[in-house]
Amino acid sequence: MAASLFLKPLMSVDLCKIINLNFMLVKNMSSVVLPAAVVNPIKYTYDLVVIGGGSGGLAAAKEAASLGAKVAVLDYVTPSPVGTKWGLGGTCVNVGCIPKKLMHQAALLGEAIHDSKSYGWTVGDNVTHDWLTLKDGVQGHIKSVNWVTRVELRDKNVEYINGLGTFVDANTITTVAAKPGKPKEEKILSAKYYLIAVGGRPRYPDIPGAIEYGITSDDIFSLGKAPGKTVIIGAGYIGLECAGFLTGLGYDTTVMVRSVPLRGFDQQMAQTVVDEMKDKGTKFLNECIPTKVEKLDSGKLKVSWTDKEKNTFSDEFDTILFAIGRRALTRELKTELAGIELAGDAEKIVAVNEQTNVPHIYAVGDVLYKKPELTPVAIHAGRLLAKRLFGGSTETMDYQNIATTVFTPLEYGAVGLSEESAVAKYGEDAVEIYHGYYKPTEFFIPGKNFRNCYLKVVSLVGPEQKVLGMHFIGPQAGEVIQGFAVAIKCDLTVPILMNTVGIHPTIAEEFTRIKITKRSGQDPNPASCCS
Template sequence: MSNKFDLVVIGGGSGGLATARRAAGVYGARAAIVECGPIGGTCVNVGCVPKKVMWSAAAMAESIKQAPGYGFDVTSKPFNWPEFVAKRTAYIHRLNGIYFKNLENDKVTYFHGKGYVRKEDDLFLVDVRQEDGSVSTIKADRVVIATGSYPILPKTPGAELGITSNGFFELTEQPKTVLVVGAGYIGVELSGMLHALGSETHLMIRGDTVLRSFDEMIQTTITETYEKEGIKIHTEVTKPIALSQLDSGKTLASYVDKDGKASTLEVDKVIWAIGRAPHTRSIGLEEIGVKMDETGYIEVDKYQNTSVPNLYALGDVVKLVHLTPVAIAAGRRLVDRVFGGVKDRHLDYDNIPSAIFSHPEAGSVGLSEKAAIEKFGKDQVKVYKTKFNGMYYAVLEEKIPTAYKMVCVGPEEKVVGLHLVGDASAELIQGFGVAVKMGATKEDFDNTVAVHPTSAEEVVTLK
């Protein structure tokens, strides 16, 4: 078999797989995937998929807790973490098998190893390096870099005593006490799940609220709800957090609290959720002249072109929107243009819906209120919002809030942002995201008859 391909994708995550499969399966290109880790990448193995499975377990725990309010006399044993993790792992392994089968069906050649790219005249050479040191080389007319990202550790004493989100999915026992560090969606999701499943959960953040890249309504609603539900949020922790191992086996976190007082916290586990970095170093990109910023993100234009002709990049290695469906969509559009002849085909990165699997869920599409004011001016922005308790909580003593905000611009009140907090918000934002993407106005929402009784009807009856 020839080792020459029309396209070689380095990275077997969701974006890379979608790119190679579309090239081979739809357009008949000779395509190959190079991957050194589990097939499916972060999302399938240590990201979105196992996270959503864990979130579902946490949601089940909340439903059991709420069942007496609906007249059910429920008794349950404590959550069986090892048994559940075994089921979750088996599910992921089934998905890995399905991914391999899909590659086979679409006639994509798979190479296991770390890809290192070189140039030879008009061709790319991709060295596939095995753990034992052996190297095989394949040739390609075009290369896509889709190597994803990895969770980072802080440069503080004892940081290695903590784990990252990757380590979270390796836990075989549930920690009784846990400290999560980070205000982003990963920290918020992990802390919410652990709390719902019964761990005493601490969350340390640098500001006053979580999810600071989202609209203020989402920030404040989730922060206040987490505190009310019993998650211990330590705010304004701006100095480095040092870790040390205790004789008991527990971890001691030393930090400076918001009042400037030196404090300590003793927990079973510390989870760092302070950000991710692109997998772009030591794979040959610098040597062939690929432009990257100081943090390693590859510079691309709207067509995913890098500074090197016929070398493309997508997903978490570019400094755009880091979501699995975004990488998939970018890869498919790239292939449509390069192999399908669809001129000007590229991904529009505006108005991409996203969800946070917190407790309660949140969904967002478009601009926050603050971003809209910065872009259009305060006098051009009008905001509609509501906050209420969904009917599910009518007979429950515990009330989890629902809050919606619509951000409109101009005399026609075009909807440029929609932000939801509450049960099923992740599902709701998908449908409403279509409307925002199509340029719907407030009047379009008003003209849509409400479905009653639902929480979502409030979106089309905002006053």
């Protein structure tokens, strides 16, 4: 029975105990052959150490543990400049996708209340919204997800360490871990593999008063008072989404655009999103750059900016929210001590199939260079990586044709190439653009504006007409584009799309009825709801 002890994993067994046990057994069993693990002790304490407790890191950790690996997850949230911090789960759960979608839904409900009058519902004219009720509801849900995540790790025997991990060298990580009611303790960890999944945090502009008086998406979802009159600096998807729900909740909202909205997206679609937001009441300052933020005696924030002609302007706001991009948190990891190659921006990690230039160190998620910064991408890549490392799989992540949605008042869903990208890649003569406007049935009775409900299909010219990209602006665009993303993965063509019978009356069926090309010059507006 004592001899069977040698058959157990010796990864974390005290070598002194092994030696003592070996001495006792050899004394009584001279024929015992020492296992290789005793002769050559394993030098690492974990099979996998994941640095970062966001969606990608957690997915990899849980998958690896289910495959028998010994796994530890390090996660620590450095408070934002105004002191906001959160629990386990990363950006998406705490300060990203989840709270954003909930506040987007709150704004849609407000619009639906007004629309309901036209459908016969009796609703008072003095409909108001309470910010703190929404904030508390959102934060309550987030905390429940934090708790469930902790329980999942425990149930899968993943060790959770609430500490910031930094590299000592390519084979060692140190962290100062904190446990409730106990002093902080430095821990040294070693692993066969390391996975960097620390994601990113919002940038601040290098102007006076920005850090002192501004907030970011790290703070808006837990803001302890109503935001009031707000200016959002930046017109990427985070900026426009925040502006959309703030306007929908009744707050005076302005977006300051440095160059173009939704950079990286199809620009015709981006401008259509902006047009719809303007119709809903959001104001835009185009080609403007902030220069200074000051706090006035009244408590208001005075924001100064210049336009493209270098003219100077200023206005007073209750809240200034910066949404000018995010930076990868590689600097805090001391990646240089591990010899990890970073891209030219000295932030993003260069990797092939998630493997860095240091063979046993991997990365997933927003820290990767020139990869989509989307939660489902990180999750899928993390799981596939764990299966390759511990399950014998050879399947790698496909980063092409990843669908996404911008949750503005009229949502914008997209998958595949934009019109500009397709033309740049294949040439204008080789690309066909099908497009059309449509009228959602539910818009008719309340008399809602549908002039910005628009979609396009980007395809190759030729008999097969392979679909390269699909773009949709309208209600529930995320739900619509998800299914078509599968079709594109299956090499969808325009003839197949046109020969698909749609479900009537839905907005998703509009893709199956699209037949007008930009090249034809025909009017893309429908004559009726069934045309």
